[in-house]
Amino acid sequence: MYVSVRGIPRGTGIRSRVPRVVVVLGMVSLITDVSTEMVTAVLPIYATLVLGLTPLAYGMLDGLYQGATVLVRLLGGFFADRLRRPKLVAGSGYAIGAAAKLLLLPVGGAGTLSAAVGMDRAGKGLRTAPRDVLIATAGPRDRLGRYFGVHRALDATGALLGPVVAFGLLALAPGDFDMVFVVSCCAAVLGVLLFVHHVPEHRAETEGGVSLRDVAALLRITGFRRLLCAAAVLSVATIGDGFLYLVLLRNESVTTRWFPLLFVCTSLVYLALAVPLGRVSDRYGRNRVFTAGYGLLLCAYLSAILTAGAAGAGLCLMFLGAYYAATDGVLPAAAAPLLPAELTATGISVVQAAVAGGRALGAVAFGAVWTAAEGATAVWTFAAVLAVALLTAVPMITRARDQRTEAR
Amino acid sequence: MTQPDRRRSRDGKIMLVLTIVVVAVAASWVTVSVLRAGASGEGGGGGLPGGRQLVFRSLRAGPEFGHIAVVPAGDAGRERVVLPARCERAAAAPAGGLCLRQTRNPIQLFAVTLLDERLRPGKETRLNGIPSRARFSEDGRYYATTAFVTGHSYISDGFSTETVIGRVDGEPVGNIEDFTFLLNGQRNDNADRNVWGVTFVPGGDRFFATVATQNRRYLVEGDIRRRTLTALRDNVECPSLSPDGRRLAYKKRTGLNNDVWRFHVLDLASGVETPLAETRSVDDQAAWLDDGHVMYGVPKGGAGGRNADVWVVALKGGAPRLLIPDADSPTVRSPAKSHSQR
Numbered sequence: 074m075y076v077s078v079r080g081i082p083r084g085t086g087i088r089s090r091v092p093r094v095v096v097v098l099g100m101v102s103l104i105t106d107v108s109t110e111m112v113t114a115v116l117p118i119y120a121t122l123v124l125g126l127t128p129l130a131y132g133m134l135d136g137l138y139q140g141a142t143v144l145v146r147l148l149g150g151f152f153a154d155r156l157r158r159p160k161l162v163a164g165s166g167y168a169i170g171a172a173a174k175l176l177l178l179p180v181g182g183a184g185t186l187s188a189a190v191g192m193d194r195a196g197k198g199l200r201t202a203p204r205d206v207l208i209a210t211a212g213p214r215d216r217l218g219r220y221f222g223v224h225r226a227l228d229a230t231g232a233l234l235g236p237v238v239a240f241g242l243l244a245l246a247p248g249d250f251d252m253v254f255v256v257s258c259c260a261a262v263l264g265v266l267l268f269v270h271h272v273p274e275h276r277a278e279t280e281g282g283v284s285l286r287d288v289a290a291l292l293r294i295t296g297f298r299r300l301l302c303a304a305a306v307l308s309v310a311t312i313g314d315g316f317l318y319l320v321l322l323r324n325e326s327v328t329t330r331w332f333p334l335l336f337v338c339t340s341l342v343y344l345a346l347a348v349p350l351g352r353v354s355d356r357y358g359r360n361r362v363f364t365a366g367y368g369l370l371l372c373a374y375l376s377a378i379l380t381a382g383a384a385g386a387g388l389c390l391m392f393l394g395a396y397y398a399a400t401d402g403v404l405p406a407a408a409a410p411l412l413p414a415e416l417t418a419t420g421i422s423v424v425q426a427a428v429a430g431g432r433a434l435g436a437v438a439f440g441a442v443w444t445a446a447e448g449a450t451a452v453w454t455f456a457a458v459l460a461v462a463l464l465t466a467v468p469m470i471t472r473a474r475d476q477r478t479e480a481r
Numbered sequence: 482m483t484q485p486d487r488r489r490s491r492d493g494k495i496m497l498v499l500t501i502v503v504v505a506v507a508a509s510w511v512t513v514s515v516l517r518a519g520a521s522g523e524g525g526g527g528g529l530p531g532g533r534q535l536v537f538r539s540l541r542a543g544p545e546f547g548h549i550a551v552v553p554a555g556d557a558g559r560e561r562v563v564l565p566a567r568c569e570r571a572a573a574a575p576a577g578g579l580c581l582r583q584t585r586n587p588i589q590l591f592a593v594t595l596l597d598e599r600l601r602p603g604k605e606t607r608l609n610g611i612p613s614r615a616r617f618s619e620d621g622r623y624y625a626t627t628a629f630v631t632g633h634s635y636i637s638d639g640f641s642t643e644t645v646i647g648r649v650d651g652e653p654v655g656n657i658e659d660f661t662f663l664l665n666g667q668r669n670d671n672a673d674r675n676v677w678g679v680t681f682v683p684g685g686d687r688f689f690a691t692v693a694t695q696n697r698r699y700l701v702e703g704d705i706r707r708r709t710l711t712a713l714r715d716n717v718e719c720p721s722l723s724p725d726g727r728r729l730a731y732k733k734r735t736g737l738n739n740d741v742w743r744f745h746v747l748d749l750a751s752g753v754e755t756p757l758a759e760t761r762s763v764d765d766q767a768a769w770l771d772d773g774h775v776m777y778g779v780p781k782g783g784a785g786g787r788n789a790d791v792w793v794v795a796l797k798g799g800a801p802r803l804l805i806p807d808a809d810s811p812t813v814r815s816p817a818k819s820h821s822q823r
Contacts, residue, residue: 118590121611121629122569123787125764125780240587242511246518247583248547248567252510259507263500270496323672332630444673444695 092211094272095220098204099227101268105167106228108260109193110235111253112174115243116190119250126183138194143430145198150422154283159203159418160274166200167268169193171261177254202422209409209417210275217409218359221402222351229344229397233337288419297411297420300360303466304404304424307367308431310459312374312439312452314339317393320377320452326386335390342394343401350398351406359407360470366399367463374456378449404428517544529562529599529816535770536573536600538810539563540788549580549600554770554813557804566594566602569612573600573814576621576649581612581628593626595649598816606653609643614719614766615810618681618688622649623705625679625688644676644690646705654705662692663711664699671695676710678719678766679703682726689720689729700731700747718742719766721775724813728796730757730767730775740764744775746796759794759801768812770804773797778809 120126149166153159173192176185208220239253246252292298312320318335321327327335354362373392376385405421412420435455442451533554539545539561549571550561568580569591578596591608610628617624627644646654658676662669671694679690686705691698692712700717701710720731727749732742744757744767757775765777776793789809794801805811 117629118611121613125789237587240590243583243590244585244587245511246514247585248569249514249518252514255510256507259503262503266496266499266503270492 091220091223094211095208095223096227097267097271098208099224101167101264101272102204102224102228103231103234104260104264104267105170106231107235107238108174108257108264109170109197110232111239111242111257111260112177112193114236114239115250115253116186120186123250124183124186126186138191139429139433139436141191142194142198143426143433145195146201146422146426146429147419149199150202150418150420150426151283151288153203153206153418154416157276157415158274159206160272162418163200163203163207164265164268166196166198166203167261167265168196169199170196171258171265172196174254174258174261178251178258201425202418205405205409205421205425206418207272207275209405209421214410215355217406218351218354218362218403219348220351221406222348222398225351225398225402226344226347229340229347233340233344236333236336283415283419287416288423291412291416291420291423294411294413297408299469300408300411301424301427303360303364303470305427305431306462307364307459307466308428309435309438310367310455310462311370311432311435312455313432313436314393316436316439316443317373317377317389320449321386321389324377324381324385324449326377326380326382326389335386338387338390339394339397342391343397346395346398347402350395351402354399354403354406358471359403362399363403363407364463364467364471366396366403367459367466369393369399370396371456371459371463374452374459378452378456530559531816533813533815534573535805535811535813536571536578537791537805537808537812538568538571540807540809542807549578549596550808551600552805561805564600566596566600568594568810570615571810571812572615572617572624573812574617574619574621575814575816577603577617578814579615579617579624579626581608581615581626591628593624593647595624606647613642614644614678616679616681616766617812619683619724620681623647623654623681623688624649625681625690627677627679642675642677644679646679646688657690657703657710660703660708660710662694662701663709665712669694676701680720680722680729680766682722689722691718691720691731698734700729714747717747721767721769723769723772725772727772730769732763732765732767736762744777744794746775755796757794757796758798759792765809770811770813776804776811778811 149162153162156162170193173189173196176189176192208224209217211220238256242253242256243249314336318332321335322332350362369392373389373396376388376392380388404424408421408424409417439451439455442454529551530553534551535554535557536549536551539548539550545563547567547569549564549566549568551564552559552561566580568582570581572579573596577598578600580594580596580602582592582594584590584592589607591610591612593606593608594602595604597603608626608628610630612626613629614627615625623646625644625646627642630641630643644657646657648654658674662674673694675693677691679688681688688703688705690701690703690710692701692710698716698718699712700714700720701712703710716733717731718733720729722729729747729749731745731747733745735741735743741762742764744759744763745754746757747754761779763777763779767775767777770776770793773796774793775796776791778789779792781788781790788807790803791805791808791811792801793804
């Protein structure tokens with residue numbers, strides 16, 4: 074990994090050059106995601122088969138930490154700004170993630186398992202905002218959509234490779250989960266080494282740390298406040314991929330056998346479209362592409378309930394992947410130029426936390442509706458909620474003629 | 482060379498060495514694991530003990546971990562005979578046995594292997610999910626498997642089971658979630674239905690199982706020919722029919738919401754339910770050692786332990802006792818009389 078990264082060409086032309094630090098951060102995310110996703114892919118099997126926990130208990134554990142991440146994200150952003158050392162905070166996040174995999178090794182049972190999952194999530198939450206600051210400060214503001222696109226495409230590649238590596242290893246030695254955990258830990262350490270050695274610290278020119286009062290002042294920035302509200306409102310209307318796949322299963326568009334492939338297809342579309350949609354957002358406005366992304370999500374809902382068979386499933390996954398490509402990297406790219414330099418990390422963490430919190434809330438709400446009503450009714454309900462959210466959000470952010478985001 | 486340049490090149494060397502060390506650790510660990518996986522597999526062998534056999538999964542550390550093993554049912558303290566088949570869940574009956582196992586195929590991670598009367602691997606079919614329960618009918622015609630169809634992390638928001646009944650000779654009966662579910666005499670079509678934990682009634686087409694819907698778990702009586710599941714009783718999971726066919730042992734939720742269970746035994750004729758003397762919460766489908774004793778696997782060091790022991794408790798009362806250390810998935814079989822057992 075180390076050698077191959079050094080071999081990356083420094084850009085082939087002046088117009089298409091992506092800063093080296095963006096590519097390196099992308100590679101770090103790729104390796105780290107391989108590490109994390111290999112564990113995530115086998116953990117349900119490990120927990121139910123080896124530790125004898127019910128999947129229900131495991132699912133609850135997972136949901137609990139999704140919520141906790143929101144808080145850690147905010148802390149990560151705030152400390153990156155307060156210490157004015159985003160690299161240090163992001164690096165600690167990567168290191169915590171690597172240490173979490175070590176925790177899985179001893180014969181610890183349910184307690185250590187939950188600690189390990191919690192630590193891993195904490196590390197991920199901590200590093201996201203400061204890392205996005207390192208990307209946002211890597212080059213001119215009118216290219217940020219593309220830079221984030223490049224980073225997210227590499228990131229998604231790692232998430233795709235992780236399960237492949239994990240199940241490949243299990244095929245070599247069935248039942249040897251410890252081996253998977255060791256390899257995952259080693260990959261995470263490689264990611265940390267690459268990050269520490271090849272990413273320069275970004276030092277802000279401004280003097281003095283930020284306080285909580287400065288954070289509150291963020292909400293007085295009109296463009297940012299609107300983006301935050303829109304992102305929060307839209308994300309509450311998301312179903313969660315898992316449930317959407319279940320809808321496809323219930324419609325008999327797919328069988329349980331193809332379940333893992335649903336995730337693969339979504340990721341493939343995501344990584345293929347991340348860069349193009351990032352470029353589109355640089356050109357036509359990031360707020361617009363971000364909102365359009367939720368329009369694509371609405372299309373995904375509708376195709377899940379209206380169309381049948383494999384074609385319907387394919388259409389739904391295409392829209393879902395495109396939704397991720399249009400929102401995940403575009404959101405920080407839209408937020409960063411609106412923020413004062415000394416509060417970039419905090420601001421990014423606030424929008425991302427709003428989205429994460431909104432999604433968690435949406436998943437819980439959808440679960441409740443799903444239990445109470447039939448599958449299709451639940452999706453129709455959420456499609457309606459999303460349509461309303463879009464109607465609310467569109468005028469809020471796309472009409473705002475903020476020079477800094479709408480500049481081409 | 483300037484000072485910072487020199488420092489940078491020294492840092493680079495340290496990083497390179499660290500990278501090589503980390504890669505070497507991963508590579509050597511994988512190599513050792515793969516060699517060890519290759520070394521096991523053909524271990525054990527030897528003759529099966531005569532008379533009634535107690536078949537289980539051996540969890541002794543070493544190459545025999547996870548392999549099916551056998552001891553005489555009347556003398557469980559005897560040294561176990563370890564067989565070549567490695568399983569995640571196992572069940573046995575006079576006609577043979579059932580082994581739910583992990584495969585080497587990353588696309589189809591789990592499979593069902595039928596074992597012949599000498600418990601050697603035979604016919605194989607796929608299993609859609611993580612193995613949970615296995616049962617083989619006493620008359621040797623049917624087998625049942627339950628798997629968790631969560632599979633992967635992307636679907637951790639809920640869980641669903643798939644319970645399939647197969648015919649030893651012939652076409653499988655299929656997923657019994659598709660059977661007609663009758664609750665209080667009415668047909669019930671709730672979409673959130675889950676079925677698990679089958680126990681067969683010998684010599685017919687009937688069985689008992691658990692059906693869960695709307696957060697309630699029912700004991701159901703199933704009929705393979707009529708394709709029905711009829712609810713008999715509330716709050717019963719993983720039933721297990723006694724050899725004389727008069728009683729059902731099962732786990733019953735006693736906690737408010739968490740997974741806290743207690744084993745109970747139901748007298749089918751009188752409908753009287755009695756708690757067993759085992760006070761720990763155990764998540765297992767009990768099996769009968771004989772008409773007076775129930776056995777089950779208990780994780781060592783509480784829920785979530787990597788290893789387990791098989792315990793036994795008498796219906797008459799008295800403290801449960803350890804039956805087989807380092808073992809789970811116990812079932813008793815009396816080898817078919819028509820076959821010589823050597």
